[in-house]
Amino acid sequence: MPLTEQINEIRIRFSEDVAGVSSGALSFEDVRVKYLGRKGLVVGLFSQMGSVSNEDRPALGSQLNSLKSDISEQLENHVAGSDNSGSATLSIDYTLPGNPALWGSIHPLTQVLDEIKSIFKQIGFSLAYGPEVDTEFYNFEALNIPKHHPARDMQDTFYISPETLLRTHTSGSQIHFMKDHEPPVRIISPGRVYRNEDISVRSYCLFHQIEGLYVDKNVTFADLKGTLDYFAKQLYGTDVKTRFRPSYFPFTEPSAEMDVSCIFCKGEGCNICKYAGWLEILGCGMVDPEVFKSVGYDPEVWKGYAFGMGIERMAMLKYGVKDIRMFYEGDVRFLDQF
Numbered sequence: 001m002p003l004t005e006q007i008n009e010i011r012i013r014f015s016e017d018v019a020g021v022s023s024g025a026l027s028f029e030d031v032r033v034k035y036l037g038r039k040g041l042v043v044g045l046f047s048q049m050g051s052v053s054n055e056d057r058p059a060l061g062s063q064l065n066s067l068k069s070d071i072s073e074q075l076e077n078h079v080a081g082s083d084n085s086g087s088a089t090l091s092i093d094y095t096l097p098g099n100p101a102l103w104g105s106i107h108p109l110t111q112v113l114d115e116i117k118s119i120f121k122q123i124g125f126s127l128a129y130g131p132e133v134d135t136e137f138y139n140f141e142a143l144n145i146p147k148h149h150p151a152r153d154m155q156d157t158f159y160i161s162p163e164t165l166l167r168t169h170t171s172g173s174q175i176h177f178m179k180d181h182e183p184p185v186r187i188i189s190p191g192r193v194y195r196n197e198d199i200s201v202r203s204y205c206l207f208h209q210i211e212g213l214y215v216d217k218n219v220t221f222a223d224l225k226g227t228l229d230y231f232a233k234q235l236y237g238t239d240v241k242t243r244f245r246p247s248y249f250p251f252t253e254p255s256a257e258m259d260v261s262c263i264f265c266k267g268e269g270c271n272i273c274k275y276a277g278w279l280e281i282l283g284c285g286m287v288d289p290e291v292f293k294s295v296g297y298d299p300e301v302w303k304g305y306a307f308g309m310g311i312e313r314m315a316m317l318k319y320g321v322k323d324i325r326m327f328y329e330g331d332v333r334f335l336d337q338f
Contacts, residue, residue, distance in 0.1 A: 003060050010067065013041075109312065109327055111338060112311055112315040116235065117210075119231055120188045123230065125187060128177045129190075130191065133160065139167050139172045158196055167191075167193055169211070173189035174189065174213040175295060177213070189213075190209070190311070191209065207324070213305075214305055216303070221305070225242075227305075228258055228284060236263050241261040242261075244256040244284075245258075245259065253288045254285055257280055258280070259280050262279050272320075279317060283309075
């Protein structure tokens with residue numbers, strides 16, 4: 001058979017063998033040795049060049065070199081393709097069980113906050129937000145807590161400058177809102193707050209609060225009690241009981257703390273409620289006239305109530321979590337329960 005025909009024949013056979021490697025019928029190494037090995041078909045063709053006439057030798061030599069180059073290139077490409085996908089996938093046992101997809105979930109604090117916002121939205125409250133970095137005026141003075149007032153000893157503050165701080169409560173948000181809006185006002189303001197406290201089971205340097213404010217004509221303490229009683233029953237169940245105890249806050253007068261019957265023992269007494277049958281959940285009161293004066297509201301015309309609660313505490317009571325630090329550790333085993 002003329003050398004030219006042998007070259008064409010080898011090209012055809014090589015294409016067929018490469019297809020066999022792709023299907024797994026042949027091994028790559030066997031094909032490489034068959035064509036490019038020391039005794040391979042291509043080397044055999046080069047050995048026949050001695051019998052070729054001087055006139056035909058340049059053309060046939062070029063064809064042989066092209067054949068060898070093409071085969072080498074195709075083999076290299078096949079190796080590269082196998083490294084990236086083919087040979088790697090051949091070693092996978094598709095009968096083995098796969099890795100399940102991990103599904104995320106909404107953080108329990110966010111769940112409780114969303115539920116609280118939904119409850120108050122149903123009775124006409126709208127959302128308002130205030131800055132986390134605030135001034136002493138909004139965080140203290142406008143809330144009837146002047147400089148050197150003993151109430152400031154209740155909380156250690158992260159100061160950024162002598163007049164600038166990380167807010168210690170969300171109460172400053174109501175001052176921002178009232179300065180920018182005319183009454184009547186009916187808002188809730190959630191957000192992060194910061195206090196320089198030791199981290200423990202019950203306290204953290206960062207936590208979340210939600211502030212509520214209602215300002216209108218002829219607002220009474222009875223309106224406050226009715227609103228918060230409705231809120232507690234929506235959050236903890238219609239069978240929960242509420243009570244209000246006198247308290248003191250500089251920005252409300254009169255002031256009170258609201259308790260709910262222990263949701264764990266149904267008011268019978270347990271170690272969580274310290275056998276009192278009640279759990280404190282929030283502070284509240286009628287807005288002090290001095291607060292209205294600081295924002296330009298006439299306290300003779302406008303009345304209002306305010307309340308504030310810690311989201312972490314609400315979540316701890318709702319889900320029976322005993323350590324506040326668990327909300328911030330990012331432990332998937334804990335978060336998966338929600």
